[in-house]
Amino acid sequence: MPSVVGVSGGVHRPSRTTALVRAILDAVGERMEAQPRLIDLGAVGQALLASADGSLPSEGRDVVAAVEGADLLVVASPVYRASYTGLFKHLFDLVGQDALAARPVILAATGGSELHGLVIEHQLRPLFGFFGAFTVPTGVYATPAAFEDDRVTAAPVRQRIDRAVAEAVAILEANRKLVGAAAGR
Numbered sequence: 001m002p003s004v005v006g007v008s009g010g011v012h013r014p015s016r017t018t019a020l021v022r023a024i025l026d027a028v029g030e031r032m033e034a035q036p037r038l039i040d041l042g043a044v045g046q047a048l049l050a051s052a053d054g055s056l057p058s059e060g061r062d063v064v065a066a067v068e069g070a071d072l073l074v075v076a077s078p079v080y081r082a083s084y085t086g087l088f089k090h091l092f093d094l095v096g097q098d099a100l101a102a103r104p105v106i107l108a109a110t111g112g113s114e115l116h117g118l119v120i121e122h123q124l125r126p127l128f129g130f131f132g133a134f135t136v137p138t139g140v141y142a143t144p145a146a147f148e149d150d151r152v153t154a155a156p157v158r159q160r161i162d163r164a165v166a167e168a169v170a171i172l173e174a175n176r177k178l179v180g181a182a183a184g185r
């Protein structure tokens with residue numbers, strides 16, 4: 001079963017970013033059988049700090065391995081100072097530079113204002129371009145108006161979630177066929 005890993009780069013509780021990642025993972029689950037895992041950097045951030053010899057605690061190594069081994073990634077950060085959070089970048093500084101090649105990635109962000117919606121195109125997409133990942137064309141951006149309690153309720157955001165997930169599942173299936181063809185299956 002494909003592993004689907006969601007990363008939420010928020011540090012506050014409760015987190016709209018985590019709620020958005022959860023909504024996207026749920027939408028993935030509606031389209032395909034998957035093993036979803038949500039990595040909340042606010043909860044595991046400490047484990048990503050290396051000790052003096054450069055080694056990470058086992059929890060941190062497990063997080064990096066889960067990201068590197070995911071068949072489909074959902075990455076989301078709150079906008080901080082017009083970009084992703086430092087903690088979000090720190091996680092991806094630990095990820096091997098070839099580990100995400102050709103991997104489907106859904107990009108998402110939450111911000112206080114609509115004005116920073118292009119953070120997905122100007123900050124997140126280039127980062128995952130560096131990794132050679134297949135970022136899906138549809139990004140998902142949400143402001144506080146898109147949420148009720150801990151749920152994403154705004155129809156335009158929900159539509160973008162569905163579109164992004166459909167795109168990601170299509171890439172995942174195409175990848176699987178390519179691998180199968182290469183293996184003669």
Ligand SMILES: Cc1cc2nc3c(=O)[nH]c(=O)nc-3n(C[C@H](O)[C@H](O)[C@H](O)COP(=O)(O)O)c2cc1C
Pocket residue numbers: 010011012013014015016017018078079080081082083110111112113114115116144
């Ligand atoms: C330090 C800091 C910087 C922020 N900078 C921005 C910003 O540049 N643009 C923006 O639209 N919102 C900004 N915000 C608002 C957050 O992006 C927004 O509230 C987000 O949804 C919070 O996500 P969370 O609930 O997962 O923590 C900032 C918030 C904080 C705490």
